[in-house]
Amino acid sequence: MRPHPDPEVLAAADGLAPDARMELLRHVAECSACRGIYVASDPARLFGLLAARPLPAARLDEVSAGVAAAIDSGARSGGSRAARAATAIAASLVLAALTLFLTEDRPRGRAVAPFAGFAGVTPAASLTLLDSPGEARVMDLTMGDTQVVMIFDRELDL
C-alpha cells in the first residue's frame, strides 16, 4: 500500500493536479483509516473515489471502433451533403415559384399586390406589369423614389 498522506492533503484533495489526485484517491479507496478522514466532513465525498474505478477496456474499444466505422461511412461529409441537398431543394422551390408567377396570364397595366412596406423601416413599394410581348414580361418595381424596370424573357441572352 502507498504511504498514508498527510490529513491536510486529504482534506484539500480537490486542489491537487489530476495525476496526484488520482493517486491519492487510489490510496483512500484501499485504506479505511484515510477514508475515514477523507469523508469525515462530507460522506458524499465517498463517491469521488469512483474516479479510481477502471472502466471495462472492451467498452472503450467499442467507442473507438464505432466512431471509426461511422467516419468511414462519411459522417463528416454527411453534414455538407445534407446542406447541399437543402440548398438545391430551396433553389428549386424558388425557381418553381418564379416560373408560376411569370407564366400566369395577367391583364396589362394592372398593379400587382402593392407592398405597403414596414412602417418606419422601408418605403412603400409597388410591382406593376407594364407589358407582355410574347412570352416576355416587363415589370416595374417602385420603392419610394427608386424605380426598377425588370424584363423577364427566357430568350434574352445578356
Next chain:
Amino acid sequence: MRDEAELIRAAIGGDREAFETLVVLKRERVVRTAYQVTGDLEDARDVAQWVFLRLWKVLPRFDPERRFDTWLYRITVNAAIDHLRTRGPKGAIQPLPEDPAVLERAGAGGGGEAERALDLELLQKVFLRLAARLAPRQRAAFVLKEIEGKDTAEVARILGVRESTVRNHLHQARRILQAGIRRDYPGLVPPSAAEVEDEEPS
C-alpha cells in the same frame, strides 16, 4: 509522439489519424462522465460515440484558443443529460446485497488488508441508486466536481451557468446523497480518527 495541442490542431485540419488518437486519449473520461450521468454503461457508450462523431463534424470550426476539455465536457454532459431526460435514470434498479454486514465490510473493512479496501463495484451501484434521486443538472454538477475533480468555476463553464448556480446544485446534490448514505448505507462510511478515539475506553 505528438502532444495534445498538436493532435487537436491536426484533427481540426482533418487529420483522421490524429483524431483517432485524440479519441483514445479522451474516451475514458467521456464514457465515465456519461456513465455517471446516465447510469448505464451501454447508454454511456452510445453517448460517447455520438459525442466523438459530433466532435469530428464540428472540429473544423473549433477555435484552438479555447479550452478543448471544457468544450468536450460540455458536449458530453449535454448529450448525457438529454439521454437521461429521454430514457430516465437507470441506476435506481441496481441490485444490491440485502445483508447490511456485506455493505459494512465493503465500506469500513475488517482487520485484514483485503477487507480494508473499498469495494468500488458496490460503491458504484450505491451511487447510481442514490443519484437517481437527483435532478439531471444537480447530478451532472456533482459528477464533474466530485468524480472528475473539476473546480467550481470549470463546472460552471462546462454547464454554461453561474458559479452560484453550481454551488446551489452541489449543495442540493450533497444533501440528498448524504441523507441517502446515512439512512440506507451507513456502513459504507468508516469512522474518522476522532470518532475512533472518542469510542475507545479511557
